[in-house]
Amino acid sequence: MPTEPESPGPALPPGASTAAQPATPSAGIPAPATGRAQPPARPVRRHPLRAAPGLAAHRLAPVLSGGLPPASGDSMPDWLEPAMAANGIGSFDWDIRRDVLEGDQRACAIMGLDAVDKVRFDCTASSFLTLLHPEDAPVVRRRVERAVAELGQCGAYYRAVGPNGTMRAVRFRGRVLADAFGRASRMVGFVWDATVELHKRDRADRLALLREERSRFIKEAARALSEAVTVRDVARVFTELPLPGLPPDGLVLAAFEAGRAQILGASGYRPGSLSIWDRTLLPAGHPAAEALRHRAPVFISTREEYREGYPEVWEPTSRNGRGSWAYLPLVASGRAIGVCVVSFDDERELDADERTLLTTLGGLVAQSLARARLHDAEHELAAGLQRVMLPRTVPSVPGVTTAVRYLAAGSGLQIGGDWYDVVPLPGGHVGLVIGDVQGHDVHAAGIMGQLRIALRAYAAEGHPPAAVMARASRFLADLDTDHFATCTYAEVNVDYGVVYAVRAGHLDPVVRRSDGTATTVPVAGGLPLGIDPDQEYRVTRFSLDPGETVLLCTDGLVEARGMDLDDGIARLTRTLAEPLPPAGEAARDPLESLADRIASQAADSSEREDDIALLLLRWDGPEGGLAAQQLRRRIGQADLARISEVRAELRDALRRWGVAEFIDTAELLSSELVTNAIRHTDRDAMFTARLYREPDSAGGRARLRVEVEDESDLWPTRRTPGEQASSGRGLMLVEALADAWGVEPRGSGKRMWFELSGTAAA
Known part of the structure; x- marks a missing residue:
């Protein structure tokens, strides 16, 4: 595609059509309007383009001198011809009115006209355009037409197609001259071979494009790695990165602990081919160990270089068939935590830009991996605390079916003071507990664990609900933690479906009735646990029919950013009232499906700022229809x-x-x-x-x-x-x-x- 040079108006050789040629059928370009009647054009004899040594003596001097008088009258300066010959520059002259194109020998050779069939080429502009690449000819035509109309300059690169299909790049620059009446008369100019020049320009464009792609790649890689939360996510992102300009044949991400390598992710390798290095002590002579020891990348360009530099590990490494390698140490906070390996099948010497790109990528991966490892450690701590603090299993009690869910908050340590419990009671009854200790940290989780055990013990001893809640409040107050807790405790008479509920600053239970409706059951409330050791709690009694479900939850389920408590409870009751699949048709118990539905409709993890504890109990009624x-x-x-x-x-x-x-x-x-x-x-x-x-x-x-x-x-x-x-x-x-x-x-x-x-x- 022809491109505009830096100077104003340069263009290709005159083979472009113009806007001011005679009204001859071959030209195809209208004559310029002059405001007066034009004499009829006389027939012009077409002749082939010929070499004319003195062609541009008086015509090109004004072009070269920028309009100044020539050095000696109308003759060409003595230095012009040697200068043009030394630089391979030819000259051309296009008679616009007669539509005749002439040029010197160098111009003919450069434009490929010396080898053109004289029958095929008749020295006209239209005939010349046929020699150009189909994509370039329209552009050249438009630029020349504009120059003729404005009596200005034009220029461009274009591709000329030779008789044997060969293609060369040509550049021309010309100026339109006017006659005595101010009409466009001829275009004169220079032409030279631009193949090398255009190749250099194309190479510069390719390098500029590659640098732009690499810059964009670094931005995209930084974004993708910043969104990677876990170590597994970091490994997946790294092994899927499309490196611009140097697509690798193999990628490996490994972490190091106590000198042992752990392969976190790899691509481009056969299954099991890296097992020799996984969870092993790397020898000191391994390039990965050297990169970690010196905190600097190790680049190996050939197999021979690897064999000579690291003979101890060459034999197992050579089995993968690679020809060059880059070992990038992952350093975060001054500590080496792992290494990235980028390998290629062929032998190659990475240039400075490629090495800089890989080194930058290693720094991004290191920071992301360090953050992900910290996240995984915190998550494991939270999961361990949750396993210890919350019941590992919910006991099975004949006559009732239970389902529980715990959802950690969207950020932070993912553990807090919310808890649930199901307590088998004397006489075959069952106690339900839902609570929330003030705060969202390890301290709150520890208090929750103590309070849950104490409340469970009071309930298992057979104390009535009011006494259980009063003793739990006194217990929390005696701990002197400056924390309080909200709680709801309900004792369910499994024989008759009677529920005795006590509430300490917590949410009321919600019941799904047998007709499919869901309502909140008001329960007499008292102060949260731990505020007043002498607080007495009142018991509220309500009954369940067989198949009805009671729901207890913490406020994280019904409160979130942008949603108040009343709206949350209304949404919860609507969800609870939605139809359930029949027990015989579902692959799992409908109560579990209901628990999943409620949990999935909780506020999004990015918006939820509190934990969620959810407890569902369905009274199935006495076995055989008779109460125990x-x-x-x-x-x-x-x-x-x-x-x-x-x-x-x-x-x-x-x-x-x-x-x-x-x-x-x-x-x-x-x-x-x-x-x-x-x-x-x-x-x-x-x-x-x-x-x-x-x-x-x-x-x-x-x-x-x-x-x-x-x-x-x-x-x-x-x-x-x-x-x-x-x-x-x-x-x-x-x-x-x-x-x-x-x-x-x-x-x-x-x-x-x-x-x-x-x-x-x-």
Whole structure:
């Protein structure tokens, strides 16, 4: 493609069409408008381009002198011809009005006209354009036409195609001269072979383009490596980098610890070919060890150079068939952490620009690898803390199905104070815990671990929900950490789907009902744990039908940047209410799919600033459709009000079990046994009521057994009190009203029990 030279208006040889040629059919260029009638053009005899030694004597002098008079009248200066001959410059003259092109011998040779068939070339502009490369001819035509119209200069590079198909680069520069009437008359100028000049220019353009590509590559590599988070990401980015100008045949990224190499990633090598160096101590004579030792790249251009310089490791290295290598040390913060190996199949000597590019790339990879290793170490620490602090597995409790999720925050150490727990309770019940310790660091995670264990222990002992929460608050306050925690604890009666919930500054539970709707269940709340050691918490009771699900979560699930709490809860309830696949059709339990759906709709990791703990429990109902009829409660030594609560729960249970005729007697005798245990011991008592059915017996007989356990070795003694005695009648009542009763030893303490028999309702 012809290009415009630096000076104004240079162009190719006059073989371009003009805007001011005679109105002859061969020219194809209109004559310039002069404002007056033009004489009719007389026929011109076409003749071949001829060598004219004195061609430009008077015509080219003004062009060379810039308009100054020639050195001696109208003759050419004596120095002009030798100067043009010495520099291989030819001259041409194009008569615009007659459309005749003439040139000296050098011009003919340069433009390739000396070897052109005279029939094919008739010295006209149109005929000359046919000799140009098809891509260059239109450009030359436009430039010459503009010069003729403006009586100016033009010039360009163009490619001339010879008769045998050979191509040469030519450059010309010409000026349009006017006649006495100010009309374009002729164009005179110079022409010279520009093949070498154009090759140099093309090479300079290629080098400039290559430098631009390398600069762009460094920017793109820096961006890609800055986005690499893990060591695996850095290795992937490095082994996929397209190095401009020197595509390598092999890339290896290795890290070093205690002198041992660990191959992180490689490309261009056969599987297993690098295993000899993986996780091994590199010998001191290895070029990678030398690069790390001196903190400087090692470039090896030939196989012979490698064999002579590193004979100790040449034999295993030669198996890969490489011909040249570049070992780039990875140095970060003054410490060598690894090496990059760039290899080529052929032997090559890398130039200064290529070595600079590879050295720069090594620096970028080193910084990215150091950052990624730190990230991986922090992530491993966070994962280890999470494994220790959170339950490793969720226990399986018959009658319920649970699903849990923990999502670390989008930045930072990825561990915090959020936790969940599922606690099997006495009597086959289950306790649900969700909580969030103030802060998002290792300190908060440590406090969370202590609080989770303490709360789990209180719950497993059988304490009622209010007592569990109160003791956990007192425990956190006694730790004196200046941290508080929010928490929700719920005890689920697996037999009947009854939930007893306590809330300490935390979110209310959300329940997905059997009709597919989801609602928030208001739970009476108290202060967060650790603020007031004497805080008392109220219990809220609600029930679940078989198949209904209760959800507990931390605020990270419903609060994020740009989303307030109300909007987050509304979104959560909508997600919870979406239809689930039937249990028989799904490849996994629908509750797990629901947990995945909720977690996936949490705020994006780049926006989420808090951890997320999520706990789902679905009450599946009693096996076979009948409840495992049991009631088990712990009664604290100083919690006398708890006795009244247990009596109320017993009445409710017996009514649901269909043995309402047992209520009065069972309540009276239970009060006696519990009171006896509380009065005569200094420990808590455990109350258990079970209903046994005898379906094979006539009338559907049922047997109620009530047990009260304590840790006292003092056995009760039956005695006959006097009329004025205020105590001693309890065992008499038990003996008189119960169908059977007794006392059984335990490892520590005893168990008192009684049984009532009757007919159960259908």
